[in-house]
Amino acid sequence: MKKLVLVVLILFFYSLQYSQPISRPEREILQLQDQRSLGDGTLVRCLKDQSARLRYRDALALANLQDSSTIPALAASLKDTAKEVREASALALGQIKTERAVDMNCFLLSRSKWIQMLLPEY
16 A cells, blocks of 8 residues: 555656646636636737747637637737647637638638649639
8 A cells, every 4th residue: 555655646746747837827818718708808819929839728718719709810810920829720710610710711721832732723
């Protein structure tokens, strides 16, 4: 029994050493996501943050919320400098599933070099 407790404690402290801390803004985004709230525009404003990691986390939260009022901000994020932010924004637009969001993704796909290579007549 003592050996088991010792192994569990070692594994616990080992995992703490390699866990990634969550910043205060990330924690706020996660809390708003859990509450299914835009937080009076907080989530939309976070899409313009300096941190690409925070913008990415925010776009994923907006994907989970599926709020159509965020379409303009997500559409603007499709031009983000960080690839992962653009991908998360496209995912969010796909999750919203309104005609406007679907049209936005279709338009972007039609401009994609990969689609033009695979389907030249498209």
